[in-house]
Amino acid sequence: MQLPYEVYIGLRYLRAKRRQRTISLxxxxxxxxxxxxxxxxxxxxxxxxxxxxxxxxKIIGTTSHIIVQDRTKDGIEGYAAQVQQVEQVPRVVSATPFVYKQVLLSSQAGVQGIILRGVDPEREARVTELAKNMKMGRLDDLLKPVPVTVPTGTDNQTEKALRPGIILGKELSFRLGAFVGDAINVVSPVGPVSAVSITPKIRTFAVVGIFESGMYEYDSSLAYISIDEAQKFFNMGQTVTGIEVKVEDIFQAGDIAKDIEHALGFPFSARDWMQLNRNLFSALKLEKTMMFLLLVLITIVASFNIVSTLTMIVTEKQREIAILKAMGATRKAIMRIFMLNGLIIGLTGTVIGIPLGYAFLWLIEHYWTFDPTVYYISHIPVHVQAVDVVLVSATVLSISLAATLYPSWQASKLEPASALRYE
Structure with a gap:
């Protein structure tokens, strides 16, 4: 199969002769x-x-895929029926009730405001990754009281007493100096109402476990107790804050949330993990887009080299262009010759650049390590999506092709008579 003469001539112009080393460079x-x-x-x-x-x-490992709550009240009463209804919705794996409150934790080392979650240990293990994130202790330890040393209130004396268990995040444990086997006080700002003010409610818990999710925000501000103890401590009776739901496909959580709302009816609402964290993921998406646009400038700068290269070729090849036009080559054919030159440069750079980018990422992933106690990651996570490779390739080739338009147009409008006048 014979190539069109435009392709043959375009490829020939990119090769340098002895007098044309500048073009090759x-x-x-x-x-x-x-x-x-x-x-x-x-x-x-x-x-x-x-x-x-x-x-x-890490977010999905600590929180559920969907949260179901009552639009009109702070909690859900008689939640067992709602949990059963949710589990019958197609594509739902499991559901569990939870309690969510803000409290203060106090120890001998300090005081910290946190989020306290009351969970059913057995069901929680089927909905989130909390059981897998346990570094010390087990999730089931929340179900039984634990003997712990507590002060008696007289002459700094202490005694052994049974207290319900609590699980702390790793960073929270370090801040409070509370580890497995230690006692810690949970302070609720909303307690009994006296004639003068509201008296905070305080209860001592025993630390039975430490979890690490890998997210500093969670590890430094979350603690777990059993749902029964949470309902007693906050005087909630048989009310819960909401229902956590795990689904088969996390990327279909939005559609499944709508199905759950339809099944439960008003006044229940269901929000998926993307809605709950939309600010974070919107920021990450915007950052990725801006980095792409900024780095495209590198390709645009490189395209000026294509313009200068083709301009030099056009200047050097005026005689050949004039002969081609005298032999019957059209303006479009001349433009195709030089546009092909720029496209070959862009295609060659793309073909070499893609594996070079993969090699760079492989080196980063395997040889650039971090101290996980400081950065929460041991290496930089890397994942190249096929759509990103296609987007980069299409963008670079489009820029390369656009860079050829002016030099190609200049070559196409060259008049044979003026170019060959002094030959």
């Missing part, structure tokens, strides 16, 4: 610029996507 510089731009784009998008998915996995 400019071609090399243009390809190198495109290659580095593509590699930088692939590397950046791979790292940004990796971080987003890592944060997403």
């Amino acid at each position: 400019n071609t090399f510089v243009s390809v190198t610029g495109i290659t580095l731009g593509v590699a930088a784009l692939i590397g950046t998008l791979g790292i940004m996507t990796g971080f987003k998915e890592d944060v997403q996995a």
Whole structure:
């Protein structure tokens, strides 16, 4: 199969002769610029996507896929029927009630405001990854009282007493200096109402476990007790804050949440994990988009090399262009010759830049390590999506093609008579 003459001539113009080493050097510089731009784009998008998915996995590992709550009240009464209804919705794996309150934790080392969650240990293990995130103790330890040393209130004496269990986040445990086997006080700002004011309610719990989710916000501000103890402590009776739901496909959680709302009816609302964390994921998406646009500037800068290279080729090849037009080559054919040159430069840079970007990410992932006690990750998470590779390739090729328009147009309007006048 014979190539069109435009392809043959375009490829020939990119090869340098002895007197045209400058053109060859400019071609090399243009390809190198495109290659580095593509590699930088692939590397950046791979790292940004990796971080987003890592944060997403840690959020979903600690919280449920969907939260069901009552629109009109602070809690759900008679929740057993609602839990059963939710579990019958298609694509729902499991559901469990929970209690969610803000309290103060106090120990001998300090005081910390936190979120206290009351959970059913057996059901919670089927909905979230809390049981897998336990570093010390077990989730089932919340079900039985634990002997712990508590002060008696007289002469700084202490005694052993049974207290309900509590599980702390790793960072929260370090801040309060409370570890497994220690006693810790839970203070609720809303307690009995006296004639003068509201008296805070205080109860001592025994630390029975430490969890680590990998998210600093969770590890430093979350604690868990059993749902029965939470209902007693907050005088909630048989009321819960809401229902946690786990689904088969996390990316269909929004549609499943609508099905749950339809099944339960008013006044219940269901919000999926993307709605609950939309500010965070919107910020990550915006950051990824802006990094892509900024790094595209590298490719745009490299495209100026394509313009200069083609301009030099047009200047150098005026005689050949005039002969081609005298032999019957049309303006469009001349434009195709030089547009093909720019497209080959862009395609070559893209073909080399993509594996170079993958190689860069592989080195980053395997050889750039961190101290997990400081950064919460041991290495940079990396994931390159096929759609990102296609987007980068299409963008680079479009920029390369656009860079050829002016030099190609200049070549096409060259008049044979003026170019060959002094030959």
